Amino acid sequence: MFNVTDAQIEAWLSLLAWPLFRILGIFATDPFFSSRTIPGRVRLGLALMLTLLVAPSLPPLPDIAVVSPLGVLILVQQILIGVAIGFTMRLVFASVEMAGHLAGLQMGLGFASFYDPQHGTNTAVVAQFTSLLTLLLFLAMNGHLVVIETIVHSFALLPISAEPIKPAGFKLLVDAAGQIFVLGVLLSLPVLGALLITNLSIGVMSRAAPQFNVFAVGFPLTLGMGIAALYLSLPQFPPHIHRLIDEATRLAYRVAKTFAG
Template sequence: MSITDVLINRFILYLLVFIRMTSLFVLSPVFGRQNTPSYLKIGLALFTTFILAPLLGDVVIEYSNLVDFTLIIFKELFVGIIIGYVSNMVFSALFIAGQLIDTQIGFSMINVLDPQSNIQVPLLGNFLYILSILLFLMMDGHHILFLALTKSYNIVPINSLFFTKELINNLIGIFSETFYMAVKIAFPITAAVLISEVALGILARMVPQMNVFMVGMPLRIALGLLVLMIIMPGLSNTLDYLFDNLFAYISIILQSMVEG
């Protein structure tokens, strides 16, 4: 192999690593927000590429024509997208939980603009999401995310992605479990509000002169926020569990990308 072939092969290797890094940073929960400057995302992906690519050793990228090379590029793109999607899906459980809580206590009519997706998001969902991001950074979760990305090349080397049936089933399973965790997070507040609604219904039958609607609205808000304050200390344990599941999910997804 001539010097020119070696240089071309190294350039292609760096390019493919950069594509996987970029696709991850676009969808990752910490770095993928739209209010994060694009120059920062590209610069971080490039910086990570120059660190990670030499660790891969002498990898020879084999392709016969432009179509094969384009297919390799799309494979690396999808690896990063899938990892970023799985990591973002776990944090989306907080949005779903917040939406359920807001609906129960009457905050569903008050939404805020999320600069990441340019859509209206629930008030408490945005609060829980920001809280989870802060705890994720305090626990050095972004370091573990980088480590998982580095290990992804040991499990799914370049040009080794396969869209297997196991991959699709695991993605569906992770989505279902994420929704289940969101319901569990919102359950204490939902249960408290439901009990208060039953109590107000009984009270309305006993005292017909009382305006239940005027009493019920502030009662639901106060009760919901009170229960949220009570469960806040235990919420950190729930977030720890979610973060542990996040890295387990990434490992499972990476394993199912390789044809067995």
């Protein structure tokens, strides 16, 4: 007769529960896997499948019951680790959306917004365009596979243990998040530069000819120049997105190493 002891059940639970919660934490913040267009059951099934594939190669786990107070603390710690790792890739999309917001504001389209099903909120039309373009480039560059690879490597860089994670990893994330505005300005710089020259030209014409109707000519002109500058800058967009994805991946590895001390 096949008998299962309580110790075996606890071992199976610890083998699956702890890595599962880290993977779910990554899926909760990653810009692709956290999309509202992916059903929750699909994400949970993918997380369970990854857990079953990763579990045999995990380093030795702590001999602690999952349902014990210390085991629950380890679960919470794994969620925090997963959220932090997934947040690194979220920074790429936040920077691109910031660039879209800045460009749309200067083009005069700051008031134009549509419902974004990916985030479940109203987003400026230019920011939504750049976000969807980044998502397509992210998939074309196998960014979703890079995220899965990062998940697998995170268990080797930061094994599951009862040791508390080092808070310096969160400081590293905060410092990286502070670069969102800088990256947004750099990505939108072609559009901002073209619109700056356009606005200066309109100002000179309005001073030279006081009867010049700025409101009738200025808005269509800035809108057309902004769209033209955005169109001409699109071919240079993929290399920058590829570089940002590489930097986000390296940041995720640095965060995991920093957490491990």
